Amino acid sequence: MLQHPPVYTLGTGSSEEFLKFNWKDSLHDVIRTERGGEVTYHGPGQLVMYPIINLRNHNKDLHWYLRALEEVVIRALFSTFSIEASRLKGFTGVWVGNQKLSAIGIRVSQWIAYHGLALNVSVDLTPFQQIVPCGIRDREVGSIKQLLGEVQASHHESNVDQLGTDDSVLIDMAQKSLVQEFSEVFQLKLEQVSWPASYL
Template sequence: MILLNTWVTLPTPLHNPKRNVRKAVSACHQSCRRCECYDLHKQLIPYQEAWLWQKSIVRTRHSLLDKDEDHSDVVIVLQHPPVFTLGTASSEEYLNFDVKNPPFAIHRTERGGEVTYHGPGQLVMYPIVNLRYHKMDLNWYLRSLEEVIIRVLSSTFYIKASRIEGLTGVWVGNQKIAAIGIRASRWITYHGLALNVTTDLAPFQHIVPCGIRDCQVGSLRGLLEEQSATTEDMILLDITYSSLLKEFSEVFQLSLHQASIPKFISSEESLTLVA
């Protein structure tokens, strides 16, 4: 056991979270498929910009796929300013507000799933993965994303998380701590998962999260406080981010390589990446 600060004692695996990522990268480096990692986990990236960025990467991957040159996957980790997003077939009956006067911006996207909330303190992971090199099965992919979160909570925080049959996401007891919504285009995935770490949960009261009535939403911060463990928000986000990368690389057998963050300029129709 080690002391992270004057308030919390957490397990030894948290002592140096970056070391866990380096070990995972090293173990996979020679034998695993390459994956470029864009680390924006300390930044608030407007949803529209991240969404357009993903679609731009997917278009590039399509062109590489056509030339049999798609040799690397991509993962982006970031936070968003407060925003509600809806899936392709989401129903507005799950919004507890007038859509003409929303408390936050709303985006209807092409991902699966119902309405959810993104905001500061929530780590969002967008894997852009070519399932031809993994398994061409969207159910397997969804369960694998759930497995990443379940492993993070178990290995780093000793918290037992689980699935609920027939639903997508991760629960701890009766609290949903992570939501998942994906899209695949020619077997290349985008959108992804959102894990509540230090998130203010109040905005979830404006919606029926994921279309599940009486669904309780939880956060990692809340679960740790139930165990009388607290730590600074940024430290907790850093620890969780590093654990997410470690477990993601192991579940998908990917060799992670930190990539330089491009400058991107977004518009309603397109996203231009500037080196």
Template structure:
């Protein structure tokens, strides 16, 4: 069981929330009508704990352990109460490679006995990927029973969050690529997605390259996809600035320092996530030293 410490509650109200017609979000809510409290079937915003470490570099194994502890807690809450609040964790990792359930070591372009970074084999779906500083990682731990019990819908919705962020904040036109999971700008993949769902509770999630050093991707075949490149928001903005292709006057974002670009992207990510999943956040603080230990986690190779 993870020790959560003191909670500091402060509500974040997104600027705009629109009911998602595909979302299974109708609930019985108590509303006040002409001074009388009545139960009414309406679109209710679900509560979501926001664990914000977006400025921190959190070891992969600690974040992995935290997710699994939260999943266990949510399963227990559902068993006792029939539902649970959702949770969103946002952070950065130190340089690390992770392997999903479909991963093959043939997609590692280095001596497996002398890896450049730690390698973790995980239970998420997908192939090998890289995490590192400058990449914002979102780990949604949500009860799909109260959204939509459809894994394809969930994957496409995570992609939609990133597509909206790139369009609304940076005027970057991103898209999906048929047959693959993730978000692309041209032939460059800017966001990778790998999930695990247990009893309709999600964990793992998505990784968006913001200011990431992309050179470690050269040591792997990212997501097992040959012949494709990996990109970042910073790189795309620089290209737009140099070619003057940004028709919306936002090319100057390419001149922002890395911390500012991370902060802007983080704010856009949590806002778009709240819109798409119809969530209202409250901050929950966890002291970093109180994150659980990584006992029992499989580290297959270490540097």
């Protein structure tokens, strides 16, 4: 799990028609990856989770796997931030109303699944305006911080930090919650391993 420097990524079959700029003149790197799905943006404040899963040990069904990844995010949003998210019929990802908070793009080879999901925690949403995120023209992109700020505004509070929603705190909370919910959804016992410095 990590945060990328600012970058646009396109899936194997992505169309450049969903870029609103000439990719040769982009302010950020534009990378074609092995995952499925259309163009999206990654940057600081967005958690990207790259699980490597042998689906033979779970369920050899790609739709099941995508729904399971969505379930991880839906549970994490509710258990940690009291955000009620859901799936949107016909689309992959996790939504709150009209806003997409999590994008999912995977690759599977011989039932080994890799790539994964991205959750917008406190990421700057401006770069999403330069693309058609995931190829969906009539939907918006949102973030946890933005939604918490809207809740706070409805309670007439003046500072997002009063809810303890400092960016680094939000990232830490989201990361711990994603790991916990991932272990429960996939019924895995996770162990943290420290790598020798020579491996880094």
